[in-house]
Amino acid sequence: MPALSWREYLDEKMLPHLWCPGCGNGIALGALTRALAELQLPRNKVVVVTGIGCWGKADDYLATSALHGTHGRALAFATGVKAARPELTVIVLMGDGDGATIGGNHLIHAARRNIDLTAVVLNNQNYGMTGGQVSATTPVDAVTSTTRYGNPERDFDLCRLVDAAGANYVARGTVYHVPQLDRLIRDGITKKGFSFIEVISPCPTHFGRRNKLGSAVEMMKALKTRAVNVNSPAAKTGELPAGAFLIGKLADRDDPDFTARYAAVQQKAQAKGGFSS
Amino acid sequence: MNIANRSKDKNESTVDRGSKETRRLFLQGNEAIAEGAIAAGARFYAGYPITPSSEIAEACAEKLPAVGGVYIQMEDELGSIAAVIGASLTGVKAFTATSGPGFSLMQENLGVAILGEVPCVVVNVQRSGPSTGLATRPAQADVMQARWGRHGDQHLIVLSPATVQECFDLTVTAFNLAERFRAPVILLADEIVAHMRENVTLPDPAQIKIVNRKKPACPPEEYLPFKPDPDGVPPLADYGSEYIFHVTSSMHGERGYSQNDPANAGAKIKRLFTKLDNHLDEILLVKHHYNPADELDLLIVTFGCTTRPARAAALRTPNLKAGVLQLVTLWPFPDAFIAEAAQKARAVLVPELNLGQVIREVQRVVGKEKPVFGLHKSNGLGFLPAEISARIEEVANQCLR
Amino acid sequence: MTRININPRRCKHCGICIAFCPKEVFGADYRGAPVVERAEKCTACGLCVMRCPDFALEVGEKGK
Numbered sequence: 001m002p003a004l005s006w007r008e009y010l011d012e013k014m015l016p017h018l019w020c021p022g023c024g025n026g027i028a029l030g031a032l033t034r035a036l037a038e039l040q041l042p043r044n045k046v047v048v049v050t051g052i053g054c055w056g057k058a059d060d061y062l063a064t065s066a067l068h069g070t071h072g073r074a075l076a077f078a079t080g081v082k083a084a085r086p087e088l089t090v091i092v093l094m095g096d097g098d099g100a101t102i103g104g105n106h107l108i109h110a111a112r113r114n115i116d117l118t119a120v121v122l123n124n125q126n127y128g129m130t131g132g133q134v135s136a137t138t139p140v141d142a143v144t145s146t147t148r149y150g151n152p153e154r155d156f157d158l159c160r161l162v163d164a165a166g167a168n169y170v171a172r173g174t175v176y177h178v179p180q181l182d183r184l185i186r187d188g189i190t191k192k193g194f195s196f197i198e199v200i201s202p203c204p205t206h207f208g209r210r211n212k213l214g215s216a217v218e219m220m221k222a223l224k225t226r227a228v229n230v231n232s233p234a235a236k237t238g239e240l241p242a243g244a245f246l247i248g249k250l251a252d253r254d255d256p257d258f259t260a261r262y263a264a265v266q267q268k269a270q271a272k273g274g275f276s277s
Numbered sequence: 278m279n280i281a282n283r284s285k286d287k288n289e290s291t292v293d294r295g296s297k298e299t300r301r302l303f304l305q306g307n308e309a310i311a312e313g314a315i316a317a318g319a320r321f322y323a324g325y326p327i328t329p330s331s332e333i334a335e336a337c338a339e340k341l342p343a344v345g346g347v348y349i350q351m352e353d354e355l356g357s358i359a360a361v362i363g364a365s366l367t368g369v370k371a372f373t374a375t376s377g378p379g380f381s382l383m384q385e386n387l388g389v390a391i392l393g394e395v396p397c398v399v400v401n402v403q404r405s406g407p408s409t410g411l412a413t414r415p416a417q418a419d420v421m422q423a424r425w426g427r428h429g430d431q432h433l434i435v436l437s438p439a440t441v442q443e444c445f446d447l448t449v450t451a452f453n454l455a456e457r458f459r460a461p462v463i464l465l466a467d468e469i470v471a472h473m474r475e476n477v478t479l480p481d482p483a484q485i486k487i488v489n490r491k492k493p494a495c496p497p498e499e500y501l502p503f504k505p506d507p508d509g510v511p512p513l514a515d516y517g518s519e520y521i522f523h524v525t526s527s528m529h530g531e532r533g534y535s536q537n538d539p540a541n542a543g544a545k546i547k548r549l550f551t552k553l554d555n556h557l558d559e560i561l562l563v564k565h566h567y568n569p570a571d572e573l574d575l576l577i578v579t580f581g582c583t584t585r586p587a588r589a590a591a592l593r594t595p596n597l598k599a600g601v602l603q604l605v606t607l608w609p610f611p612d613a614f615i616a617e618a619a620q621k622a623r624a625v626l627v628p629e630l631n632l633g634q635v636i637r638e639v640q641r642v643v644g645k646e647k648p649v650f651g652l653h654k655s656n657g658l659g660f661l662p663a664e665i666s667a668r669i670e671e672v673a674n675q676c677l678r
Numbered sequence: 679m680t681r682i683n684i685n686p687r688r689c690k691h692c693g694i695c696i697a698f699c700p701k702e703v704f705g706a707d708y709r710g711a712p713v714v715e716r717a718e719k720c721t722a723c724g725l726c727v728m729r730c731p732d733f734a735l736e737v738g739e740k741g742k
Contacts, residue, residue: 015732015733017732017733019731022690022692022694022731023731025731026732027730030728030730030733031728034728043521044517044518044519044521047517060523060534063521064521065516065521065523067363068523068524068525068535069359069362069389069526070359070386070526073355073356076352076355076356076357076363077359077360077362077363079349079351079360080349080359080362080363080371081364081516082363083321083323083347083364084321084363084369085368085517088517105352105353105356106352106356109352175731176698178725179725182728215692216692216693216694217692217693217697217698220694262342262347262349265342266342268342269339269343270343270345273343274339274340274344275343
């Protein structure tokens with residue numbers, strides 16, 4: 001069978017997509033399709049599960065199977081798919097509102113359960129689809145449509161949160177650093193256990209405009225300036241300038257995943273004929 | 278099935294080492310529901326513990342892995358029903374069980390199962406509310422919630438068991454209807470039925486009628502996951518099969534992609550109704566605990582745990598012929614059966630453990646032709662036969678003597 | 679010379695390809711839409727394709 005190009009994972013007849021000019025979602029979608037193409041995963045063995053929000057519309061542009069669920073619950077839908085059919089590759093696309101705010105509980109439990117899903121959380125620091133309201137990743141003091149005087153709340157460091165909850169794989173990338181983002185997603189898909197990739201991405205229409213961050217190009221330049229590779233000397237000393245954040249693989253371990261552990265449960269149950277006592 | 282039949286056999290223990298023949302067991306309602314689900318072919322359960330339904334989860338945690346199935350305890354009920362939907366789309370029969378507070382949390386994603394046409398079963402073992410309420414005493418106050426609890430226009434099937442045997446039998450029926458109509462089915466049990474223990478007969482698995490969902494037969498590139506067959510039900514492929522398809526909680530066209538066209542939305546919502554309403558002969562179940570040919574003084578309409586005390590009371594009424602019509606299917610509401618039975622009765626009584634839910638539907642069906650009386654109780658206690666007898670006496674004095 | 683296709687139906691004029699091309703291959707028209715001005719400098723590195731949010735660019739690929 002001839003190799004699938006990355007464009008064959010896209011449903012190109014659905015383009016142009018609905019995202020705003022300069023939105024990073026399309027770049028992240030491209031990175032995902034390139035990761036799928038590099039792994040040459042059969043399209044019928046991939047299920048993409050999405051929630052609600054701008055990034056949650058990504059499944060409309062993918063030529064794999066897909067399940068577009070409710071706001072915040074994508075990981076729970078995906079958990080059902082994966083637990084029932086461990087042989088499928090299940091990729092979960094959520095924004096910061098979807099995955100970390102309304103859906104934060106599912107995020108930590110998916111990580112704790114170490115279920116073999118690959119979650120790609122696109123963090124644009126606000127609720128883009130509904131007009132730019134504050135989310136759990138909006139920085140303190142930032143202006144959104146619901147924090148006109150500045151955000152009184154602090155933001156999550158999602159990678160530290162998911163790492164602490166026990167995920168096998170935690171990484172952060174940006175839509176500026178694309179070749180690296182492709183690799184981070186690819187490695188997350190390959191990794192057994194829960195994989196979490198946070199993608200820092202500009203929302204020029206809402207977050208950028210309200211916080212006077214300039215055009216999409218200016219916001220992309222800021223990603224280039226602020227991101228520090230986790231393997232760089234600066235990252236190793238731990239002395240990062242204000243506003244900097246680490247990119248790269250932040251956690252990488254090989255604890256048994258849910259599928260492996262549940263297979264052991266099934267073996268024990270079958271040995272006892274379904275009676276535990 | 279004869280629900281009045283009491284076993285004279287010596288009770289067996291619940292430990293049965295895999296006999297393939299008919300088994301007679303002494304089971305709790307919740308255990309019978311778990312047995313029924315597994316007999317129906319369920320191999321996936323996702324849930325969150327809540328009294329008085331937790332024994333279903335416990336039984337599934339023990340038995341499902343032994344038959345190659347999966348039990349997973351989710352972080353909440355929103356996640357439980359979501360995982361059930363995800364699992365079902367891979368072709369595995371899936372279900373969850375809960376009670377009032379958890380059932381409230383499941384409503385949004387039940388809407389996904391309805392709009393996305395995902396077969397699954399949700400057991401709600403009703404308990405007293407509202408909110409945490411009188412934990413965890415019996416009630417039957419979720420009848421309207423089961424039908425109308427979600428936002429948006431929609432339709433679904435609700436069944437209600439009155440005995441432990443029915444807990445088993447109707448769980449099988451619930452899965453069969455879910456698979457037949459590619460829709461969620463709610464088994465609306467109650468604390469009394471779920472925690473009661475009695476003898477049940479588990480048929481030889483080979484004798485149990487099992488319905489499996491219709492799969493597509495077309496070439497994969499032609500598959501439209503929401504294009505209905507003439508019966509109104511679209512075939513459903515499995516994730517991971519050769520068919521690639523999208524399912525969405527958004528309004529969608531036949532291809533399963535978001536679509537905002539009003540004509541499409543109108544037709545889709547209407548089909549969610551007609552795919553059930555055009556097949557009521559397959560869905561509506563009632564039990565006449567009297568000879569339906571008989572003329573009655575009083576027709577007593579019951580469901581779930583009110584059925585037994587009502588039957589006891591009906592037997593005790595002196596100089597009055599009363600008969601119990603038990604509603605097994607609560608939704609779609611069995612209008613025709615009630616209308617027919619009410620025709621042959623002088624008055625109707627609806628006892629229910631709430632302040633008036635099923636009676637509204639009975640009044641709608643019966644109209645002003647016959648008087649419809651209620652007996653309503655919402656204090657966390659079930660009915661005693663004497664309470665129903667006393668109400669029958671009142672009704673008799675008012676209009677039957 | 680590398681073939682560079684810009685799909686005008688998809689391009690939303692965000693300017694990212696113009697700003698970040700390492701060889702400054704692109705210029706902008708009066709609307710801010712990219713135009714290929716220095717095709718001879720293109721090394722087909724593919725970064726513009728990867729960073730285009732709109733799948734509007736093809737570089738050196740057989741047209742699909």
